[in-house]
Every structure is written in structure tokens, then in C-alpha cells.
Amino acid sequence: MENHEKHMFARRNDTLRQRLKDKGLDAYLTFDQSDVMYVSGMPSEGCFVLISQSGDFLFAPLLLAEHARAVVQKPMKVVEDRRLLKAMAGIIKKNGLKKIGYDPDKIQVGLFKSLSSLPNVHWEPLGGFILWQRMFKDAHEIGLISKACQLTTRSAEKCLATLKEGITEQELSFKLERLFQDGGSVKPAFETIVAFGESAAYPHHVVTKKKLGKNMAVLMDLGSSMEGYKSDLTRTGFFGKISPRFKKIYNIVKEAQAAGIAAVRDGVAAGKVDFVCRETIRKAGFGKFYVHGTGHGVGLDIHEPPRLGISVKDILKENMVVTVEPGIYLPGEFGVRIEDTVLVTKGGCKVLTVV
Amino acid sequence: MENHEKHMFARRNDTLRQRLKDKGLDAYLTFDQSDVMYVSGMPSEGCFVLISQSGDFLFAPLLLAEHARAVVQKPMKVVEDRRLLKAMAGIIKKNGLKKIGYDPDKIQVGLFKSLSSLPNVHWEPLGGFILWQRMFKDAHEIGLISKACQLTTRSAEKCLATLKEGITEQELSFKLERLFQDGGSVKPAFETIVAFGESAAYPHHVVTKKKLGKNMAVLMDLGSSMEGYKSDLTRTGFFGKISPRFKKIYNIVKEAQAAGIAAVRDGVAAGKVDFVCRETIRKAGFGKFYVHGTGHGVGLDIHEPPRLGISVKDILKENMVVTVEPGIYLPGEFGVRIEDTVLVTKGGCKVLTVV
Numbered sequence: 001m002e003n004h005e006k007h008m009f010a011r012r013n014d015t016l017r018q019r020l021k022d023k024g025l026d027a028y029l030t031f032d033q034s035d036v037m038y039v040s041g042m043p044s045e046g047c048f049v050l051i052s053q054s055g056d057f058l059f060a061p062l063l064l065a066e067h068a069r070a071v072v073q074k075p076m077k078v079v080e081d082r083r084l085l086k087a088m089a090g091i092i093k094k095n096g097l098k099k100i101g102y103d104p105d106k107i108q109v110g111l112f113k114s115l116s117s118l119p120n121v122h123w124e125p126l127g128g129f130i131l132w133q134r135m136f137k138d139a140h141e142i143g144l145i146s147k148a149c150q151l152t153t154r155s156a157e158k159c160l161a162t163l164k165e166g167i168t169e170q171e172l173s174f175k176l177e178r179l180f181q182d183g184g185s186v187k188p189a190f191e192t193i194v195a196f197g198e199s200a201a202y203p204h205h206v207v208t209k210k211k212l213g214k215n216m217a218v219l220m221d222l223g224s225s226m227e228g229y230k231s232d233l234t235r236t237g238f239f240g241k242i243s244p245r246f247k248k249i250y251n252i253v254k255e256a257q258a259a260g261i262a263a264v265r266d267g268v269a270a271g272k273v274d275f276v277c278r279e280t281i282r283k284a285g286f287g288k289f290y291v292h293g294t295g296h297g298v299g300l301d302i303h304e305p306p307r308l309g310i311s312v313k314d315i316l317k318e319n320m321v322v323t324v325e326p327g328i329y330l331p332g333e334f335g336v337r338i339e340d341t342v343l344v345t346k347g348g349c350k351v352l353t354v355v
Numbered sequence: 356m357e358n359h360e361k362h363m364f365a366r367r368n369d370t371l372r373q374r375l376k377d378k379g380l381d382a383y384l385t386f387d388q389s390d391v392m393y394v395s396g397m398p399s400e401g402c403f404v405l406i407s408q409s410g411d412f413l414f415a416p417l418l419l420a421e422h423a424r425a426v427v428q429k430p431m432k433v434v435e436d437r438r439l440l441k442a443m444a445g446i447i448k449k450n451g452l453k454k455i456g457y458d459p460d461k462i463q464v465g466l467f468k469s470l471s472s473l474p475n476v477h478w479e480p481l482g483g484f485i486l487w488q489r490m491f492k493d494a495h496e497i498g499l500i501s502k503a504c505q506l507t508t509r510s511a512e513k514c515l516a517t518l519k520e521g522i523t524e525q526e527l528s529f530k531l532e533r534l535f536q537d538g539g540s541v542k543p544a545f546e547t548i549v550a551f552g553e554s555a556a557y558p559h560h561v562v563t564k565k566k567l568g569k570n571m572a573v574l575m576d577l578g579s580s581m582e583g584y585k586s587d588l589t590r591t592g593f594f595g596k597i598s599p600r601f602k603k604i605y606n607i608v609k610e611a612q613a614a615g616i617a618a619v620r621d622g623v624a625a626g627k628v629d630f631v632c633r634e635t636i637r638k639a640g641f642g643k644f645y646v647h648g649t650g651h652g653v654g655l656d657i658h659e660p661p662r663l664g665i666s667v668k669d670i671l672k673e674n675m676v677v678t679v680e681p682g683i684y685l686p687g688e689f690g691v692r693i694e695d696t697v698l699v700t701k702g703g704c705k706v707l708t709v710v
Contacts (some may be wrong), residue, residue, distance in 0.1 A: 044561070063559045063647060109467045110459035110482065127465065174536050181529050186562075191542075204418045206399070207541075292418060 008140055009073055013039055016051050016133060026097040027052035028129055029088075029115075032106045034300035035130040037228050041071045049076075050088060054095035059084045089118055101126035134299055135306065136319045141229060141299065142343060145321055148185060148231035149341050149352035151224045155179035157355060160237045165214060169194040169207045172220070180224040189223030189230035190302045200236065200335040203292055203327065215240035217334035223302065230302045232323050233353045234339035246336070249286070249328050253336045256280035256326040260294060264316060264324065264342055264349040271312040277326040278310070286328045295323040298341055320344040321352070363495055364428055368394055371406050371488060381452040382407035383484055384443075384470075387461045389655035390485040392583050396426045404431075405443060409450035414439045444473050456481035489654055490661065491674045496584060496654065497698060500676055503540060503586035504696050504707035506579045510534035512710060515592045520569060524549040524562045527575070535579040544578030544585035545657045555591065555690040558647055558682065570595035572689035578657065585657045587678050588708045589694035601691070604641070604683050608691045611635035611681040615649060619671060619679065619697055619704040626667040632681040633665070641683045650678040653696050675699040676707070 016039070020028055030036060031048045039049050040058045047064060050057045056076040060068035065080035072078050081087035092100070102115075104125045115123060137145065155176050163172075173192040180188055195205040196212050200219035212218065221234040236253075238246050260277040274294035281290045295308035298321050306314040308322060316322065325339030342349040371394070375383055385391060386403045394404050395413045402419060405412045411431040415423035420435035427433050436442035447455070457470075459480045470478060492500065510531050518527075528547040535543055550560040551567050555574035567573065576589040591608075593601050615632040629649035636645045652659035653676050661669040663677060671677065680694030697704040 044559070066557050067559065067561060104465035104468065105463050107464050108460050109462050109464055109480075112464045113459065125464075170541065174533075178529075178533070186525065187546075202421055204399070204422065206422060 008138070009039060009041060010075060012133070013051055013056050013076070016130065017053060020051070020101065021053065023101070025099045025101050025124060028101040028126065030103065030106070030130055032103065032130070037300055038130060038134055040076055041073070042068055043228055050091065052095060052097055054097065057091060059088055085114060092118065092121060098122060099124055101129055103127050103129065128305065131305060134304065135297055136317065137299060137321055142319070142321070144226040144229035145231060145298065145341070146352050148189070148224045148226040148229055149233070150354065151180060151183040151185055152222055152231045152233045153353045153355050155183065155224065156220055156222060156233055156235045159220070160218070160235060163212060163218060163239050165212055167212050168209045169196055169199070170209055173207050176220065176222050183224065185224035185226060187225060189225045189232065193219070193221035195219040195335070197334060198332060201329045201331050201333060203329060203335070203337065212239055215243065217246060217336070219335060219337060221337065221339065228300050230298055230300070231353065232298050232302060232339060232341050234325055234337045236336045236338060246334065249330070249336050252281060252284040252286060253326055253328055253338050257324055257338045257340070260324040260326060261340065261342060261349060261351065264322070264344055266316065266318040266344055266346050268316050269312065270306045270308045270314045270316055271310060273308050273316070273324065274310055274312065277324070281326060281328060289328045289330055290326060291329055292327065295325050297322050316344050318344055318346055363493070364394060364396060365430060367488070368406055368411050368431070371485065372408060375406070375456065376408065378456070380454045380456050380479060383456040383481065385458065385461070385485055387458065392655055393485060393489055395431055396428070397423055398583055405446065407450060407452055409452065412446060414443055440469060447473060447476060453477060454479055456484055458482050458484065483660065486660060489659065490652055491672065492654060492676055497674070497676070499581040499584035500586060500653065500696070501707050503544070503579045503581040503584055504588070505709065506535060506538040506540055507577055507586045507588045508708045508710050510538065510579065511575055511577060511588055511590045514575070515573070515590060518567060518573065518594050520567055522567050523564045524551055524554070525564055528562050531575065531577050538579065540579035540581060542580060544580045544587065548574070548576035550574040550690070552689060553687060556684045556686050556688060558684060558690070558692065567594055570598065572601060572691070574690060574692060576692065576694065583655050585653055585655070586708065587653050587657060587694060587696050589680055589692045591691045591693060601689065604685070604691050607636060607639040607641060608681055608683055608693050612679055612693045612695070615679040615681060616695065616697060616704060616706065619677070619699055621671065621673040621699055621701050623671050624667065625661045625663045625669045625671055626665060628671070628679065629663050629665055629667065632679070636681060636683060644683045644685055645681060646684055647682065650680050652677050671699045673699055673701055
């Protein structure tokens with residue numbers, strides 16, 4: 001772990017602590033794997049974290065304690081125990097923590113019942129408390145996302161440039177994922193989508209053994225990851241002689257995406273970016289074939305806030321990372337989606353999915 | 356989808372329905388992805404299922420509806436809607452479902468709050484209701500698990516037989532996963548563990564770029580999957596001239612595992628299998644270096660019930676699939692774990708992790 005990271009987690013957690021204080025809370029408890037990674041650097045499932053006015057604690061099962069001790073930086077403490085909830089109860093009591101926040105969308109009913117039985121603790125529902133802070137990426141995070149974005153883009157371009165008749169969707173997805181591995185991405189950010197021909201008309205197509213034939217659309221939606229940070233890219237190409245119909249649709253989507261990217265800047269409503277993409281496609285006569293939202297935040301999770309959708313009022317801010325991904329889907333024909341991951345800046349945005 | 360599958364899901368769900376009736380319940384609601392796969396064949400996240408005395412319903416978001424309609428078999432109905440919870444509330448009301456079971460360990464506090472607001476419905480906590488049935492594998496499931504087990508074993512043996520100095524843990528894990536892909540397993544059952552030398556002393560070691568050198572232990576814990584059904588195997592080898600120390604430890608673990616496998620049969624307590632493994636290792640003087648349980652069920656989830664651990668009283672039954680995986684971990688030296696996946700039979704068990 002590099003030296004600057006030693007201060008990175010402490011800095012993030014100090015900000016969280018201050019925000020807790022402003023809300024009159026003594027602590028915040030998270031079981032969410034991406035939250036845990038963000039506040040501690042610990043990537044494994046099965047750990048949880050308590051950020052409190054009396055210090056920060058990572059709770060690790062015995063089998064992960066060695067790993068946790070190697071990863072977690074002071075001043076966060078690693079608590080290893082056979083009975084982690086009991087150990088946490090002891091810390092809560094000892095430090096007199098009385099008002100503790102949690103995310104009701106990230107904690108199961110059964111577990112919450114156990115927590116609720118702790119005496120003298122008030123549990124305050126506080127959805128997305130850490131997620132809200134995770135929306136604003138620091139330099140370390142932007143560096144990792146950029147690296148993942150570049151690898152993803154290089155891999156996609158390489159595969160598109162060397163398409164061969166007869167390759168299956170599955171083989172092409174494996175090829176992309178192997179390029180990720182060779183480039184230093186241990187695992188893909190999500191299940192790679194490769195869709196040939198008519199299958200490209202389904203935005204969430206699941207890869208099959210369908211073979212690439214002449215004059216087929218090729219849609220690839222893919223992302224590599226770097227130290228947990230993800231990237232998201234879609235490219236749509238055409239194998240063979242490009243039909244006028246494909247060219248027309250492609251150009252509309254391209255124009256819509258350019259308009260969307262041009263609209264991204266610090267201070268703009270997320271819904272506005274969706275609106276300009278949607279308007280371009282609607283005016284071209286294909287509005288009803290644009291069947292999904294325009295984008296989403298990207299970070300430790302592949303889908304994070306903010307959401308770029310119809311009427312979303314959330315404001316895009318400097319250092320958010322979001323996708324812009326309009327598409328047109330023509331059932332029985334083909335689909336075109338063009339997606340890039342961009343960094344919101346003061347005056348506009350920087351496209352991260354470049355070679 | 357083959358023809359026998361058309362009846363498979365209906366058969367499973369009829370059994371669930373009868374069990375609900377026996378408990379005086381009108382329905383059971385599950386959001387768990389493996390449960391949903393088991394009752395409907397739908398592998399994607401974001402769907403949920405209601406099994407009821409008035410019929411079975413899979414709720415699919417619009418973007419997955421096409422896929423759901425292709426996968427889901429009658430008599431289960433696919434409900435596609437922009438507002439799925441509202442659609443479900445309508446079905447619950449229309450069919451007069453009043454007592455509905457759910458798994459408190461698989462449903463978030465926030466979502467449950469929405470469900471609790473439905474009028475005239477009593478929600479009955481019923482943890483592991485579908486999981487309990489999933490413990491008993493049918494012929495279709497045993498076929499898929501066997502296929503995954505064989506591919507996993509072939510891949511491990513091939514890699515062990517062709518180890519080369521200088522390969523990194525990560526490269527070896529990629530090599531194993533590529534053999535899975537070539538063999539028809541779209542993704543690994545879990546994050547492949549490869550540990551060289553001292554790293555093998557940590558049961559949950561995370562793969563690094565450490566290079567293989569002469570006279571190192573090589574521990575590989577891996578699993579391929581077939582149509583969602585998983586396999587689990589650990590092999591420990593030695594690269595170079597096997598040291599007497601490694602040989603001694605290896606033989607103790609091998610003996611412990613053989614004793615464990617010999618103890619598996621319909622009617623035996625899961626804790627008994629753990630006991631015989633643990634006793635063998637304890638008698639050899641290494642009891643305190645056996646730091647985890649002896650095994651777990653394997654199916655759509657890599658870790659399912661039953662758990663084979665100290666004093667577990669659950670009884671192993673015919674057609675359960677479990678792992679037997681004792682190990683000895685010597686910090687600063689190396690570790691040895693030997694794991695196979697076995698099918699419980701009337702008189703014993705059948706090892707599925709064979710070539």
C-alpha cells in the first residue's frame with residue numbers, strides 16, 4: 001500500500017465523522033462491501049465497519065483477520081472475534097454510543113432484529129450516508145477509474161478491429177475479459193454483454209453461443225476494474241457492409257450521446273442530460289425505442305448514484321463520475337448503444353473511456 | 356430448455372406449495388437470486404417470486420421481461436411492470452393471500468417496511484424455507500453439479516501437472532479459469548484461491564503476484580459452475596523436491612479426509628463427519644492448526660446448508676451434496692487442505708470431484 005493511502009482512509013472517515021456530528025449521531029454502522037472498501041480498503045465479504053466519535057473499527061471474522069491486519073490503516077482498529085456482533089456490542093457500550101446510523105436498504109431484517117435488541121441504542125435510518133460521500137471521487141479514485149476506463153477502451157477497440165466471422169458472443173466476451181486480465185484487471189466490473197444482430201435490440205441481453213455472421217450489428221457493453229474501481233463502456237459496430245439503416249440509427253445515437261456529453265458539467269441537473277439525449281432521439285422519430293435511462297454513477301459499484309434519468313433533479317457536481325449511454329433498440333432488427341464514462345468538471349466533463 | 360425441465364420447476368413448486376399449506380400459509384415471497392433460479396430458472400438479479408396457493412408469479416423489471424418470458428415455464432406467470440411491488444400488492448389482494456412467509460435473513464429492512472404496509476397481510480418469518488428444499492438435489496441438479504465437479508478436477512490436475520517456476524498466483528488462477536471457460540463454465544463458482552509457500556497457511560488467502568519458486572507448497576481452491584450449479588475442490592501440491600515435513604502434514608490431512616469421506620452417509624450427523632476429521636488431525640498432534648469447519652453444502656450457492664462443523668446436529672441425507680475439506684495451516688511454513696465435493700447416498704457417498 002502506498003504511503004498516501006495511509007492518510008486517505010483517515011481523511012474520508014474524518015469527513016464522515018464530522019457529518020455524523022452535524023446530524024447529532026455518535027456512529028454509523030455499515031455492512032455494505034463497497035462502503036467497507038471505501039472506509040478501510042478491505043475488499044472481502046464478511047467484514048463490517050463502525051465509524052464513531054470514539055474511533056473507527058473494522059470487524060473481521062477470524063479467517064480474514066490476518067488479511068484485515070495487513071490492509072487496515074491506523075487509526076482504524078481491527079476487531080477479530082468469534083462472535084463479532086457481541087464484540088461490537090461491547091465497543092458500543094464501552095464508548096457510550098447511543099445514536100447510531102444505518103442504511104435500511106443494506107441491512108437484513110434478521111440482523112437488524114439482533115441489533116435492535118442492544119440496550120440503550122437508538123438506530124437511526126440513514127440511507128446512502130456513505131454512498132453520498134462516495135459520489136465525490138478523490139484523486140486516488142479518479143486515477144484508478146481512469147486506468148480501468150483506458151484498459152476497457154483499448155480492449156474493446158482491439159476486439160472490434162479484429163472481429164472474425166464465426167466467433168460466438170461467448171468467445172468474444174471471454175476474449176475481452178482476457179484482455180482485461182492481461183492489462184491488470186483481476187475481474188470484470190460486471191457480466192460482459194456481447195450481442196450480435198437482433199440480440200443487440202435487447203439492452204440486457206445475456207451472452208449466448210450465437211455466431212457472428214456477415215452484416216450483423218455487434219454490441220459490446222463491458223468494464224474492467226482496478227482495485228475495486230470500475231469502468232463502463234459500450235461500443236456498437238457492424239460486421240460486414242454497413243447498411244444504410246444501421247448507419248442512420250448509429251448516427252442518431254452518436255448525436256444524442258454527443259449532446260448528452262456536452263450537457264454534463266458541474267451544476268447541471270442529472271435529468272437535463274437525460275433530456276437532451278432523449279430529445280435528440282425523439283426528434284429523429286425513435287423516441288419510443290429509447291427504453292432506458294441515460295446513465296449512472298460509477299465507482300466501487302458499477303451502478304451508483306447519481307442516476308441520469310427522466311426528471312431526476314439531483315445536481316451533477318465536480319468529481320462525480322457518470323456514464324452517458326443513450327441507445328435505440330429495434331426489436332427484430334438490431335440495437336445501437338454508445339456509452340462512455342466521464343468525469344464531471346467545473347466547466348464540462350472529461351471523457352475517461354479513451355485509449 | 357429441455358422438455359423434462361418444463362415439469363421440473365412445477366414439481367419443485369408444488370412441493371413448496373404443499374409445505375406452505377402444511378404450515379397454514381397462503382404464499383411465500385423470495386428475493387434471493389438462488390431461490391429465484393431454483394423455482395423459475397431465471398438467473399438474473401432484480402427478479403422476485405411469489406409461490407402461492409393461487410399460482411406462482413415471477414416479477415420481472417421491464418428490461419428483463421423478454422428474458423423472463425423466454426425462460427419461465429407454465430404454470431408460473433411472468434409479471435412485468437414498471438412498479439413491481441404495486442403489481443404484487445394487486446395480486447396479493449386479488450387472490451386474498453393473507454399469510455405470507457419470507458426469509459428475514461434475505462430481505463432488507465427498507466423493503467420489508469414497504470411490504471409491512473400492505474393491508475390485511477400477515478408476514479411470517481420463515482428463514483431458509485426454500486433453502487431447506489434446495490439441500491435435497493434432484494437428478495437434474497446432480498447432473499449439473501457432477502459436470503462442474505469433473506471440469507474443476509480436470510482443470511486442477513492439468514495445472515498441477517504443468518506447473519512452471521516463475522508463474523504467479525494470479526496467472527495460475529487465470530489459467531484455471533480459462534480452462535473452466537474452455538470446458539463450458541461461463542464463470543467460476545467463487546474467487547479462485549491460489550497460494551504459494553507460506554501463503555498457503557492462510558485458508559482465505561487472496562491471490563497475489565507472488566511467483567512460484569522451487570520447493571514451495573501450491574494450494575488451489577477452485578470451482579467451475581454449470582447453469583448456476585457450483586463445484587468446490589481444493590488440491591495441495593508441492594513444486595520441487597517434497598520435504599519430509601510437507602509429506603508428513605499432507606499424509607495426515609489425506610488420512611483425515613479419507614476418514615471424513617468414509618463417515619458420510621444418509622443418516623449420519625453432519626457434526627460426526629467434522630469430528631472424525633478433527634480427531635485424526637488432533638491425534639497426530641496438529642489439532643490447533645485445523646482452524647475451520649470440515650465442509651458445507653454446495654448447489655446454486657457455493658456455501659449452502661448443511662454445515663459440517665463442530666457439534667452440528669443436522670443429519671446428512673441422501674441426495675445432499677457437501678464438501679469434505681480438512682486442513683492443517685502452519686503459519687510461516689505452509690498449509691495443506693484437501694477438499695472434495697461428494698453426493699450423500701444411502702450407504703455412503705459418491706465423490707463427484709473426479710476426472
